[in-house]
Amino acid sequence: MTKVSQQSRDVPPVAEPPWLRPRALYVHIPFCAHKCGYCDFASIAGADDLADRYLDALDREMRRALKGDRPQVDTIFLGGGTPTRLDARQLDRLLARLRELVDLTPEGEWTVEANPGTLDEEKVRVLAAGGVNRVSLGAQSFQPSALKALERNHDPDDVPRAVDLIRRRFDRWSLDLIFGAPGTTLGQWSADLDRAIGLEPSHLSCYGLVYEKGTSLWKQWNAGAVQAVDEEVEHDMYALTIDRLVDAGLRHYEISNFARPGHESRHNLVYWANDAYYGFGLGATRYVDGVRASNTRDLLAYLRRIERGEEATGPTERLEPEERGRETAVLMLRRLELGIDREDFRRRCGLDLDDLCGESLARSVARGWLIDDGRRLKLSRSGLFLADTVMSDLL
Numbered sequence: 001m002t003k004v005s006q007q008s009r010d011v012p013p014v015a016e017p018p019w020l021r022p023r024a025l026y027v028h029i030p031f032c033a034h035k036c037g038y039c040d041f042a043s044i045a046g047a048d049d050l051a052d053r054y055l056d057a058l059d060r061e062m063r064r065a066l067k068g069d070r071p072q073v074d075t076i077f078l079g080g081g082t083p084t085r086l087d088a089r090q091l092d093r094l095l096a097r098l099r100e101l102v103d104l105t106p107e108g109e110w111t112v113e114a115n116p117g118t119l120d121e122e123k124v125r126v127l128a129a130g131g132v133n134r135v136s137l138g139a140q141s142f143q144p145s146a147l148k149a150l151e152r153n154h155d156p157d158d159v160p161r162a163v164d165l166i167r168r169r170f171d172r173w174s175l176d177l178i179f180g181a182p183g184t185t186l187g188q189w190s191a192d193l194d195r196a197i198g199l200e201p202s203h204l205s206c207y208g209l210v211y212e213k214g215t216s217l218w219k220q221w222n223a224g225a226v227q228a229v230d231e232e233v234e235h236d237m238y239a240l241t242i243d244r245l246v247d248a249g250l251r252h253y254e255i256s257n258f259a260r261p262g263h264e265s266r267h268n269l270v271y272w273a274n275d276a277y278y279g280f281g282l283g284a285t286r287y288v289d290g291v292r293a294s295n296t297r298d299l300l301a302y303l304r305r306i307e308r309g310e311e312a313t314g315p316t317e318r319l320e321p322e323e324r325g326r327e328t329a330v331l332m333l334r335r336l337e338l339g340i341d342r343e344d345f346r347r348r349c350g351l352d353l354d355d356l357c358g359e360s361l362a363r364s365v366a367r368g369w370l371i372d373d374g375r376r377l378k379l380s381r382s383g384l385f386l387a388d389t390v391m392s393d394l395l
């Protein structure tokens with residue numbers, strides 16, 4: 001491992017380094033109607049009676065951390081869980097509190113995650129009136145068999161119904177899809193892409209299914225009760241995704257994300273630049289002043305600790321400059337158009353990219369997985385399919 005001095009030559013100082021001062025805020029709402037088979041998020045079904053108490057705790061946690069500063073942010077993201085599992089009154093209360101605690105810039109992005117089946121006209125009205133300007137809808141699939149395998153609790157027809165409600169008030173909205181659910185074929189995935197394109201979202205996220213340890217689906221797979229889709233088929237599904245969505249006029253701007261120009265997720269771009277962000281709520285991670293910390297994922301522990309006036313923080317780590325540099329390089333490579341800009345990297349990390357990981361980068365360039373134009377390094381088409389290998393070589 002090459003040792004690199006932190007602040008190397010000719011680096012102009014950055015007034016408010018984006019890796020120290022958050023310009024993005026994440027708030028976690030853990031409630032769900034039902035626990036999906038593949039879900040490893042901090043999400044809980046059957047605890048809706050705790051929602052008001054949770055909102056009180058969230059309020060307390062945010063006030064304590066922000067200390068009355070009312071910081072200006074460029075993005076707010078309400079994720080989960082299912083934020084739209086809250087009723088209209090609770091959503092209204094949460095949005096009002098966030099407007100009070102932070103100052104979203106006039107051009108700022110405010111996203112709420114939603115699930116088909118949890119949206120109605122009243123909630124969509126409350127979201128739009130409360131300042132939300134982007135909705136991310138978890139469709140996952142239009143195939144009844146795939147939804148069943150994933151243990152989702154909605155029907156394919158719930159998706160266009162929800163989209164109809166969203167489109168009336170929002171220009172910016174995204175669909176989440178999952179490919180490679182047990183038993184799905186390339187033809188079914190192709191049909192899913194057609195249905196999604198037909199709904200004309202401004203943004204699409206398409207993720208390959210991951211069998212997360214401990215989930216219901218992982219247990220079934222581990223016991224041999226379900227078969228994972230063949231690796232070659234999964235490769236073809238991803239290739240088809242890229243070709244079909246790019247043909248439909250969406251830009252492939254991140255490994256799993258596609259958007260019409262100007263409709264990229266600005267909030268997620270903060271994560272992929274390894275910039276700082278606030279994070280509040282159950283299991284939420286924050287990255288402030290170079291320290292990454294996550295809250296407990298135990299709902300009752302979270303509530304009790306916050307109610308006692310304590311922090312709900314669990315694992316915490318301060319990243320050393322070299323570690324942060326490597327992590328930043330990996331995250332930046334996820335951005336297909338931006339990649340890693342050597343000068344930008346030097347400004348943000350105070351390190352020379354080639355001193356830090358030049359040998360690993362050169363290996364991937366030689367194999368045709370990375371393209372180096374002298375200024376930027378980006379994943380090539382073949383590198384997209386081997387992104388995990390390219391990235392793990394950098395760490």
Ligand code: SF4
Nearest residue numbers: 032035036039043081
């Ligand atoms: S709706 Fe989302 S967060 Fe809730 S259980 Fe399903 S996958 Fe997890």
